[in-house]
Amino acid sequence: DVKVTQSSRYLVKRTGEKVFLECVQDMDHENMFWYRQDPGLGLRLIYFSYDVKMKEKGDIPEGYSVSREKKERFSLILESASTNQTSMYLCASSLGKRTGGRNTEAFFGQGTRLTVV
Amino acid sequence: AQSVTQLGSHVSVSEGALVLLRCNYSSSVPPYLFWYVQYPNQGLQLLLKYTTGATLVKGINGFEAEFKKSETSFHLTKPSAHMSDAAEYFCAVRSGTYKYIFGTGTRLKVLA
Numbered sequence: 499d500v501k502v503t504q505s506s507r508y509l510v511k512r513t514g515e516k517v518f519l520e521c522v523q524d525m526d527h528e529n530m531f532w533y534r535q536d537p538g539l540g541l542r543l544i545y546f547s548y549d550v551k552m553k554e555k556g557d558i559p560e561g562y563s564v565s566r567e568k569k570e571r572f573s574l575i576l577e578s579a580s581t582n583q584t585s586m587y588l589c590a591s592s593l594g595k596r597t598g599g600r601n602t603e604a605f606f607g608q609g610t611r612l613t614v615v
Numbered sequence: 616a617q618s619v620t621q622l623g624s625h626v627s628v629s630e631g632a633l634v635l636l637r638c639n640y641s642s643s644v645p646p647y648l649f650w651y652v653q654y655p656n657q658g659l660q661l662l663l664k665y666t667t668g669a670t671l672v673k674g675i676n677g678f679e680a681e682f683k684k685s686e687t688s689f690h691l692t693k694p695s696a697h698m699s700d701a702a703e704y705f706c707a708v709r710s711g712t713y714k715y716i717f718g719t720g721t722r723l724k725v726l727a
Contacts, residue, residue, distance in 0.1 A: 502658075507656075528713075529713040531715070533717075538624065538719060539719060540705065540717050540718055540719035540720050541659075541705065541717040543714070543715075546713060546714065548713055588658055588659065590659075590715075592713065592715075594713060602647045602664065602666055602709060603649055603661050603664055604649075604707075604715050605661075606651075606658035606659040606660070607658050608657060608658045609656070609657065609658045611656065
């Protein structure tokens with residue numbers, strides 16, 4: 499089974515802190531993603547990476563940065579946490595190469611519920 | 616640009632009744648389409664997917680969906696709802712080799 503593991507299920511941080519959310523996948527997937535989930539807004543893409551050291555901005559990158567030094571690990575960084583970043587954060591991974599219709603889906607971690615106070 | 620629209624942010628059905636969750640998409644290329652389920656405080660789990668071939672797709676837990684190109688729809692159905700089906704459901708389309716576009720979700724409530 500593909501496993502995507504997020505380092506924390508619940509986090510409480512103070513405003514202004516630097517916050518690291520870690521994600522590891524064990525299936526040698528090229529693509530990794532960070533989403534933010536808020537009620538009524540669905541999943542919004544923050545950043546994604548299609549290879550080691552490669553990253554692209556998603557729809558809401560402001561206030562976030564990412565790091566992908568190894569293929570299996572993708573970190574989301576909140577440089578200076580703010581209360582409006584209180585949310586559920588979901589990491590996902592998927593195969594990058596075309597597979598003829600197989601293995602096209604994204605696999606998700608359990609999520610990290612971050613509260614900034 | 617690709618997009619996904621889920622009609623109805625909340626749907627309630629009685630236990631044993633038909634479940635129908637609606638999803639329409641827009642895509643300039645043949646799409647890969649997905650339905651995911653999310654239980655409280657969990658990540659998303661794949662229910663089913665359409666890539667190519669048969670347009671009626673069966674998934675886990677008795678769910679199925681039909682890809683209708685002419686209607687740009689991929690509605691999710693289950694003949695008989697169970698209490699354990701109460702969750703949030705997300706429709707998604709894959710854009711190119713990596714990006715996924717998600718709908719805003721439909722929360723399903725099952726009434727005893």
